[in-house]
Amino acid sequence: MSAAATLKTWAGAALAAPVIWLASIVNVPLKSWQRATGTGGMAAFFLAPNMAIFGIFVLVPLVINFFYSATSGTAYFLQDRNFVGLEQYQRLLDCSNYLDTATCREDLFWKAVHNTGLFVVVQVALMTVVSIATALILNREIVGRSFWRAVFFFPVLLSPVVTGLIWRWILQRQGLLNLIVHDLGGEPYNWLTDRFWAFTAAVSVSVWAHMGFYTLILLAGLQAIPRDLYEAAEMDGTRPARVFWRITLPLLMPNLLVVIVLALIRAVQIFDEVYVLTGGGPGTSTLYLTQYIYEIGFASLLRNPGLASAASILMGLVLVVLTLLQLQVGRRGERKGARQ
């Protein structure tokens, strides 16, 4: 064995030793616990830590969220809050014309709803098209496919804050985009202070950041389509466009549906990268639901946790519907993918 390999083995052993020692110490009381309770008791032991954390930090908040939404005040402890029944919901839904946010009592909430709705539609559509196109191209016999796949996947790993800052830097007045505009003979522009361009930026940046993920799922779906189907179509002299519409798309459908629903679920919750990129501005033009919940719940001077909670439950309802849709779609996909 070479010196380096020996060193590696020794370092590994030295690192592992305390962990192994700890595990063997744990084994002693656990053995008596096992003797006392049998394997059923051991199941409880193995489940306990996870379920305790899960219960405290997921289930309990999930349940008390409903109580929250039925109270008012600025205090966070439930016992310091006043029960007001459905008042918060009434307040949120108090609107004489849902299409005109100015007529709503909580106009900011409806602004966020409208913005989110538009964002979801445009972003999911763009995301789907871009992802399919990329997946189709990656599925061709190209040189260095895994490299290209990695290229499109790279932004997925970046943190939303980093993504937001990178693009804020590019879109700012002295940024790269203006350099290109300048070199093409145009006038530099403050992109993020324009309502239309801020929205466009929010959509494009979120597509940029996440398309790699959906491309991967679609690519996996494309690669699962048996090659001989294409060969059979070629033997029949089918035109490429027809092959796409009649073979590729129908067989890709389960994955495509999963992608669309997942993208919908994520788009409804959009927050981090847009918040860092535009801060919701200019004005309220890129204010989305999660940011609304965050600001009403914590950040704003007029904070109202009950209202935020009610809004989050309304958003949760939308997500539940989408999730059920996803489970349905996933189950269908699973059945189809059972051959793997």
Added chain:
Amino acid sequence: MSGVTTFLTRRRGGRSWHWTDIVSWLWLIGGLVIMFGPAVWLVGSSFKTPAQLAEFPPTILPYVSQQASVEGYDTPLPLYSVKLPDGSTRIMAELRRIGIVAQMVDPKAPKDIVKVNIADRQPVREIGFATGNYTEPFVHFDFLHYLRNSVFVTAMATLITLLTNSMAAFALSKYKFRGRDLTMLVIVGTLMVPLSVILVPLYSVVSAVGLLDSLWGVILPTVATPTGVFLLRQYMLTIPDELLDAARMDNASEWQIYWRIVLPLAAPALAVLAIFSVVWRWNDFLWPLVVLSRKELYTLQVGLNTYAGQLNVQWHYILAMTVVTMIPVVLVFVFLQRYITSGIAGTGLK
């Protein structure tokens, strides 16, 4: 060289180029530029001085101004290429600037001060890296704290996630007990409960257990991920039960079975979960933003956002710290990307 060209332009079945091939390659090259370009631009910018960052049009590469020590002056002075009234061009050092007039001297003749209109002088620059952008925030700002907090949160959350999730997955895949299906149902049911839906009540729960403004308050709510339990359980179901029986015959306690048999065999799934957990926790933003209000407890993401949100944004520091924040994820990308992509393709996990 021609070999490389044929390799790169090689087509299936040796057929000639079709228009779709051209579109594909344009798409790929364009993708390469759009996906990596912004990050490269960020890294390049992060080495520029504040003065250079404020310039328009921006330069592609970072430059630093040349300076020279001039006899009679304590600090080095910036050098400029000056167009003198007589039409000649000389390299001179700037003493001070008053309005649109700069006082310049020739470093070789420090006594003769020449007054020049600032439009007639160009800084002398060379490619150089303003490394101070990187060192300063650690020394003068809280970035060292932020970095430490982020590392702590990521490491602890990942360790606890791996331990608790794998234990739960072990129980849910290898034991039969009453309530197992119900537990599984609850876990799957909450698979899609996003943080934003329980933000307010979670905050009150965390403050009720006294974890507000503590890194543990950031860590604990994230570790019981249903996704992790689900992923590990699916993997552990493929470990044959006979192995566990064999270990029981071999006098192994249930803990030893978990620790010595199941955990090592679930290593591939654990690795995938570990990588995901590291990326998730490193990138977490909204929850730390809500829980942490003391500045010295901020994680990198929250700290970055705070600095970027100030009125007077110090972009040279922000850019450098963004690069620092990006580094672990880039390392994961370079070395572990394969695991992640296979993990996503296999489970739809993100």
Added chain:
Amino acid sequence: MGRITLTDIDRAYGKVKILHGINLDVGDGEMLVLVGPSGCGKSTLLRLIAGLDRPTSGRIEIDGADVTEVSAAQRGLAMVFQSYALYPHMSVRQNLAFGLENIRMPKAEVDARITEAARMLEIAPYLDRRPGQLSGGQKQRVAIGRAVVRNPTAFLLDEPLSNLDAELRISTRAELAALHKRLATTMVYVTHDQVEAMTLADRIVVMRAGKIEQVGRPLDLYNAPANLFVAGFIGAPRMNLLQVKVRSASATEVAVEGPSGLAAVIAANGAALKSGDDATLGIRPHDVDLSPGGAGSVEAHVTLIEALGPETVVHATMAGDEKMVAVLNRQGLDAGDRKISLRLNPERMHLFDSAGLRVPSL
């Protein structure tokens, strides 16, 4: 010592009863083979003995001590699994050592035992390999080695040969028999293959649908199957079973008649039978021979002749569509010979009553 006693063992999963009132005594040093079709409960019974599963009711004793509620680890037994269940992440040596380390055996003794077992099973060359790098036969040996090093009071083997190819199965079977002879340790062996049972067992337990059908030495089972199921299960090719009617019966002999002019008088205690009863006549293919015809012979129509070399298997049909297989220990039967006369050796006939139970021979 390695005496295992099962008393009134029941095992039910919910409403489904897997085992019904099993009583069994495994003697020290005995090779006991549990055999039966799949789903008969033999593997469940083995897991109950191992302690990997608990009976719904009943008692399990090892050397007189009640171990019904004792965990698998404390019973001092070792098991060889059908899939071998070798730990894939450990080397062969670590696989063998794992159980010994768990009882905190000194390292020197662990090494000594592994060396001894490796020598005995000829697995020394692979000690540092992982199971994934071994062939099926090698894995099999390691699985046995892992049981051997434990020095158990009894070995439990769950279809240990079923994953080997035919040739290897025969040689490993012989090695197992030799191993049992050398170790002289109790072995409980589960298989669905009656040839394995016949060749290995000191005693065979034939099981069906959670019940024990018969327990006995291999030849006893072969020569005197207690019921139709055992008669059909033990012996290859299967025993011919013909529907017959009792013509007369007494405590010393029973006369029966069947299809194609079959008439036989069997020396058996037919006190419980009466004339006109339905019965089943069993005759093993090896006890059927060609005859020149005439009284005492049966007419049959040949459907297939399989010439195996040392013997010839004749498949024939009798009147009433009863099938008959005969194994003749010679060659040269004329394939064109469509009609034949067969003689059933009356001394080797088995008679079963209408309930399928053996009418005891005299």
